[in-house]
Amino acid sequence: MIDANLLRDNPEAIKASQRARGASETLVDEAASADANWRKALAEFETLRAEQNAKAKLVAGATKDDRAALIAEGQALAAEVKVAEQRANEAQTVLDAAIWKIENVVLEGVPAGGEDDFVVIREEGTKPVFNFEPRDHVALGELLDVIDIERGAKISGSRFYFLKGWGARLELALMNMALDQAAKAGFTALITPTLVKPEVMAGTGFLGQHADEIYYLPGDDLYLTGTSEVALAGYHSDEIVDLSDGPKRYAGWSTCYRREAGSHGKDTRGILRVHQFNKLEMFSYIAPEEAEAEHQRLLAWQEQMLQKCELPYRVIDTAAGDLGSSAARKFDAEAWVPTQDAYRELTSTSNCTTFQARRLNVRYRKEDGKTATVATLNGTLATTRWLVAILENHQQEDGSVRIPVALRPYLGGAEVIEPKKKSNN
RNA sequence: GGAGAAUUCGCCUAGUGGCCUAUGGCGCCAGCUUGGAAAGUUGGUUGGGUGCAAGCCCUCGGGGGUUCGAAUCCCCCAUUCUCCGCCA
Incomplete structure (x- = not known):
């Protein structure tokens, strides 16, 4: 509001x-x-x-x-x-x-216009050059026996999948690496509820034009969250938080559910766009005057993760018309996906200023003792989708995938994921 | 799913229709006291809305009702706890 x-x-x-x-x-x-x-x-x-x-x-x-x-x-x-x-x-x-x-008032400097009017802020890393025909993540997933899309569809329908073996471990490794980094930066880990009440869903601003994106359980009047941001924003609702020791920062882990209504036929191959995935999300409650600086910090932490995963990426400043209703500014980091010859969004960080907090009634006490609405910010630190970029960028000619150095400690020191041996399953 | 109990100002707590403009304690803040502290002592300490302001209005888990008047009586709902039943 x-x-x-x-x-x-x-x-x-x-x-x-x-x-x-x-x-x-x-x-x-x-x-x-x-x-x-x-x-x-x-x-x-x-x-x-x-x-x-x-x-x-x-x-x-x-x-x-x-x-x-x-x-x-x-x-x-x-x-x-x-x-x-x-x-x-x-x-x-x-x-x-x-x-x-009325949607949140955009910050000065945000490019006007729609989805295609973003501004590229910078490009980092080196795009891989292959002297062979690179496989896409679906082919790699099958070859390495790490992603089982067919059986996902058998069990739950399209846009569902199994992560298997090193695939499952890779996702957990990624989440753990992100969690470690977040903890070192002072974030408190939270595993959040993924079903929330209507007022929380509305408060975070997701029930507006994107309402049909959200799974709803009419029998219980509960919504399945598409990101832990929802629960993290609701965490301190109707509270006066103590910011005297600095901002409150949470790293929320949850499974995320999205209906992907209206994106029929878009990204139908693989696990780029799915109904269910995991995500580690950063969330900050902070004094409004510090929000823009915090936004830059969140972005820096995201880039740190991308660099640890040795991924080439670019950062874009999203145009006003493509912002969520709660966001006053949004930066996306997009990783290079070789087989698509394109950058695809891996992280997104939004400065919601006081908009979300005003809806959810989250305040803090200023130095003069008066209460004021806090600012909230959020940003992705890792998601299942990252596996697409990791598999594709680090693939080798024989189909094996080199594990980024920073991730190895989380995978028992393994350096490469090898194609599965020929067998019956 | 059934039965019962609870929800008051950060925490604990008093309060069974008007003197509640909510009691007392703990904690916290400020003053006095002190070489400094503790103890003692005095005062302050829920938030919100509206208005230039003085002020006024709302706030005892939430909503509705009864009444000239509700923390207090009635109804509905939420949450927590206990017991029983069922269960991945």
Whole structure:
């Protein structure tokens, strides 16, 4: 939710942001007038309520004669108050609906436009040169017996898979390496619930235009989370967190579930786009004025992971129209996928400023003792998808895959994953 | 799934219709005291909304109701705990 004060003081700034996103500017005017209506209705209600409270207090000390008259007045007031209160509540409902539709105000410097209007910030690493025809991760997965897509589909349908043997171990190694790095950087590990209540899902901003991306269990009124960000953002909801010792940083591990509605026919091969995967996510609660610096730190930690995996990648500054509704700025790191001759997103880090925290009511105490809304940021540190880039970039002519040096300690020192021996399964 | 109990200001706790504008303790903050500290002592200590302000309104798990008036009475819901049943 945007800051109502900004709506009153500088609606033009919000309109400019909506414009950059290609979102509605009219929403801003609607919200502003709903805000004025609400404040008027609230003032009327509160005035009447004050009168009612004062009258009710007089009853106790009144003489028998006055009592009956006071009670009659009280009855009349009670009816008026009820009407006024209802009117105020309705005005607030209208305001909430309007203000919740407005997306986070993008930060200065964010490129305007849509999906293709991103800006490349830098490219790192060297793309591999093969003197043989490189295999894609599906072929490698089969050859090495580490990814079983056929049986995944047999059990659960398309976009499901088994990670097997070194594939399973590789994913766990990646997660553990990420967790170690995060712990060293001061993050607290959290294994999060993957089913959450509607208000948490709504609070994180995922129930807007991407609602059909989310698995929902009607029998229980619970949502399956597509990222542990949801649980991590909800973790401190309705709390006043203590930031006097610096930001609160969490590394959340969870399985993630995504319906991938609307992406039929896109990335159907392999495990690039799947319904279920694992992810280690960084999440920071921090004072708003430090949020942009923290965003750079999250990005640096992500790049550190990519470098440990010896992957060539580029960093892009996502355009306003391609930001999630909660994000004020987003950087993606995309790794090179040789067989696609393209960079594909491996990490994404968003600065949600105070937008998400305001919805979830997460505050902190400033030095002057007053409370204020915190800023929240999130960023990927490792996901199952990384296996695609690792397998493809480090493949060798015989189909074996060299394990990046930094990952070896997490794999019992193994240096190479060898093709499986010929057998019946 | 069945039965019962609980939920009050960071923590513990008092409170069975108006004097609750919520008690007391612990913790915390500030002052006094001290060479410094402890002890003692005095004061402060839930948050939110609205308003230029004074102020006013809301907040006793959440929502609704009864009443002139609700922490207190009634209804619904959530969460936690205990016992029984069932179970990967």
